[in-house]
Amino acid sequence: MNAGTSLAAIAVVVLSTVLIAVHGLRLSRTTGDFYVASRTVRPWWNASAIGGEYLSAASFxxxxxxxxVSGQDALWFPIGYTAGYLMLLLFVAAPLRRSGAYTLPDFAQTRLGSRVARLVTSVLVVVxxxxxxxxxxxxxxxxxxxxTGLPGWLGAGLVMTVVCLTVLAGGMRSITFVQAxxxxxxxxxxxxxxxxxxxxxxxxxxxxxGNGLAFDLPQAAIGTSGIYGTISLIVALLFxxxxxxxVLVRFYTNPDGPSARRTTAIVLGLLSVFYLFPTVLGVLGxxxxxxxATAGNADATVLLLPARIVGGTAGNLLTAVVIxxxxxxxxxxxxGLVVSxxxxxxxxxxxxxxxxxxxxxxxASVIPLLLALGTNTLALAGAIGSVFAFTASTLCPLLLLGIWWRGLTAAGAVAGMLAGAAxxxxxxxxxxxxxxxxxxxRDLAVQPAxxxxPLAFLVTVVVSLSTAGQSPRTTTAVMARLHAPERVGAAPPRR
Known part of the structure; x- marks a missing residue:
């Protein structure tokens, strides 16, 4: 593998990113530009940007x-990643856009009228x-x-430096161009x-x-074995x-609720096409x-396949494309994470x-860089799966119940988020x-979702019912804003 070609490929991507970010700087002037791109991002462009930020190291x-490592059992990951967007389309996209908020903590305060709920949501979003x-x-x-053989920390430092500079340049508007x-x-x-x-x-x-060899090789279970592990993984990825x-902050950038739904539908198509390729590459691997599978660096499969199958100069060029x-x-x-x-x-x-x-x-850039430099893991998809489990157990109940159940109270939301986090x-x-x-x-510990x-949802509902008298007076108005079509409901507040 030619180190010079690899470095050239990285340089091209970095330079392109910086140039697009500079273009975004010319267009970013107001607070709305930095936070939500002034809510003017159209569905196809927004869908491409969502695909850009959602398809992470775990996907690529x-x-x-x-x-x-795990054969067909691993297919639950791309299925879950894609199906999660169907959940967004059905239950979240349009109401969240109508909320008029800039961030998820904004939504929590608007819906529940509580600074404590906002603070807890903010902490969880950051975590x-x-x-x-x-x-x-x-x-x-x-x-x-x-x-390239260079120290790995240079890669982490390069990514975070470029990201920090591009976000500083133009906020959400700049990042939208970059991610698309x-x-x-x-x-x-x-x-x-x-x-x-x-x-x-x-x-x-x-x-x-390999005449069927790919399906006959031994395979290791993902984290846990049996039906429980599969169900828990699906719950984590869907919720x-x-x-x-x-991902949620992207819906605030759409002009209205219908465009948020169209964006989500387009994303489903883009994700479905994308995940065909890592699946094929996994079979080839x-x-x-x-x-x-036994060397502990299976995440390098996509990087090493071109040289193994094609070889020569063509293999090096294809490897550079992958890099x-x-x-x-x-x-x-x-x-996307830093800007949110x-x-x-x-x-x-x-x-x-x-x-x-x-x-x-x-x-937002320095602290995760320090965490990354102080830790080491190669199980990228498994690590992201743990984050999905945490998110499903904390922020998801607030969002779903906040949108669809008028009985949610601030005390219930906070209790549910804390129970899921704990x-x-x-x-x-x-x-x-x-x-x-x-x-x-061990199954319960490795795959907790x-x-x-269910624990987080149950605690949220029980505490909300026991504190029903504490619902804010604005609940009816907020629920109407979330669910009434734009041409009928009140226009979202602008900041």
């Missing part, structure tokens, strides 16, 4: 790696964002280390090498599946998507790189000004600190 590298950023930086370190561009880079960076490798195998008369802060797409994945997802975290921090710590947004951007924290600590756990006890999500 981790899915193929999981298929190499989720930081936990989600760290695997992106691990992916950058892995990619740079494997393809990077989605199509990522799609091409997987599609082109996949097609070339399949053609190479076809010309050579070789079966892409976790509903609470991802960097099981045949041509089976040693990665460029990988860094686009790391930067687009991280930038900066919006939350700025609102609560710096008065919601443009200057406060920029201060928050630096804070359940996930206990399970994660047990899984890491008690390696001797076996059987169903199947019990922490």
């Amino acid at each position: 590298l981790g899915i193929a790696g999981l298929i190499v 989720v964002g930081w936990l989600y950023i760290v695997p992106q930086l691990h992916g950058a370190a892995l990619t740079l280390g494997i393809t 561009f990077q989605f199509w880079i990522k799609l091409g960076a997987l599609a082109v090498p996949t097609v070339f490798m399949l053609l190479q195998l076809g010309v050579a008369g070789r079966s892409p599946t 976790g998507t509903l609470g991802l802060p960097h 099981r045949v041509h790189l089976p040693e990665l 460029g797409g990988a860094f686009a994945a790391f930067m687009s997802t991280t930038s 975290l900066a919006g939350v921090m700025s609102q609560d710590l710096f008065g919601g000004t443009v200057r406060g947004f920029r201060y928050s951007t630096v804070l 359940g996930c924290a206990v399970s994660m600590l047990a899984a890491s600190l008690l390696p001797g756990l076996e059987g169903f006890a 199947a019990w922490t999500v």
